[in-house]
Amino acid sequence: xxxxxxxxxxxxxxxxxxxxxxxxxxxxxxxxxxxxxxxxxxxxxxxxxxxxxxxxxxxxxxxxxxxxxxxxxxxxxxxxxxxxxxxxxxxxxxxxxxxxxxxxxxxxxxxxxxxxxxxxxxxxxxxxxxxxxxxxxxxxxxxxxxxxxxxxxxxxxxxxxxxxxxxxxxxxxxxxxxxxxxxxxxxxxxxxxxxxxxxxxxxxxxxxxxxxxxxxxxxxxxxxxxxxxxxxxxxxxxxxxxxxxxxxxxxxxxxxxxxx
Ligand SMILES: NC(=O)c1ccc[n+]([C@@H]2O[C@H](COP(=O)([O-])OP(=O)(O)OC[C@H]3O[C@@H](n4cnc5c(N)ncnc54)[C@H](O)[C@@H]3O)[C@@H](O)[C@H]2O)c1
Numbered sequence: 001x002x003x004x005x006x007x008x009x010x011x012x013x014x015x016x017x018x019x020x021x022x023x024x025x026x027x028x029x030x031x032x033x034x035x036x037x038x039x040x041x042x043x044x045x046x047x048x049x050x051x052x053x054x055x056x057x058x059x060x061x062x063x064x065x066x067x068x069x070x071x072x073x074x075x076x077x078x079x080x081x082x083x084x085x086x087x088x089x090x091x092x093x094x095x096x097x098x099x100x101x102x103x104x105x106x107x108x109x110x111x112x113x114x115x116x117x118x119x120x121x122x123x124x125x126x127x128x129x130x131x132x133x134x135x136x137x138x139x140x141x142x143x144x145x146x147x148x149x150x151x152x153x154x155x156x157x158x159x160x161x162x163x164x165x166x167x168x169x170x171x172x173x174x175x176x177x178x179x180x181x182x183x184x185x186x187x188x189x190x191x192x193x194x195x196x197x198x199x200x201x202x203x204x205x206x207x208x209x210x211x212x213x214x215x216x217x218x219x220x221x222x223x224x225x226x227x228x229x230x231x232x233x234x235x236x237x238x239x240x241x242x243x244x245x246x247x248x249x250x251x252x253x254x255x256x257x258x259x260x
Contacts, residue, residue, distance in 0.1 A: 011241040015040035018090040023100030025052045027199040028227055032097050035231035036238055037064040044086040048072060073100055073126040083133045095238045096134045097147045098127040103201050105160045116163040123167035128174050139185045147237045148175050150193040150249055155257050172249055179247025188246045190237050195253025197225040221254035
């Protein structure tokens with residue numbers, strides 16, 4: 001039983017922790033990686049593309065360790081390797097952020113089955129399969145934090161991206177399932193739902209001026225998000241400051257999903 005006077009800002013520290021953050025070599029993931037490293041964690045980054053030098057320099061510049069493994073999250077063999085390699089390099093896994101994601105835009109009636117399946121494999125199946133594998137390690141460690149990256153499109157739908165909307169709605173269900181199943185092992189599973197941020201995944205929509213303004217006008221804070229806006233929430237959900245929060249989604253969207 002903790003007393004009120006036990007409270008200290010140290011509950012936000014990630015000193016000695018190890019975090020896997022998928023796709024953190026660019027975009028929003030790079031922000032989570034930097035934030036967690038700044039809070040004291042060492043970072044393991046499974047990545048698809050070659051561009052790892054910027055994030056490596058940023059994290060090593062903080063005096064933290066970062067290790068990488070290249071591969072496709074759609075392949076189950078790669079998911080096994082992520083767990084094996086992270087344990088080999090760091091000996092533990094305290095935090096998993098399922099950040100990697102993809103999208104495909106196309107008129108609904110022409111939407112190819114293959115693109116529906118591809119997006120579901122990465123944005124939904126890989127979140128479940130990797131979390132399931134990592135959970136077995138966390139259960140042995142008797143603690144862990146799983147953070148899934150949902151979206152404003154976990155609560156709303158838009159045209160031309162049915163697979164993304166379906167997968168991101170499923171991420172909320174996966175988050176609640178893991179919260180229910182793993183709470184008994186002192187593992188907290190939560191999600192962050194970013195609103196609209198200008199990254200690679202959004203190039204098509206953010207360069208459409210009419211759409212850009214439509215979205216901006218709907219955001220009560222009046223602007224799209226910056227990577228910086230997500231970093232505090234990631235540290236909070238990764239740290240013991242959030243130990244009694246389990247199965248919830250924090251929307252970091254300037255109020256977008258609260259409006260009509
Ligand atoms: N940018 C936004 O406005 C926004 C809003 C809500 C949610 N999100 C979510 O945030 C997460 C990060 O997106 P981002 O905006 O930084 O985009 P991004 O395209 O910059 O980053 C996505 C990352 O996922 C990786 N990835 C894609 N397919 C992969 C695969 N098959 N195997 C391994 N890695 C793969 C990419 O290589 C990249 O590193 C995604 O889950 C996205 O859906 C983004």
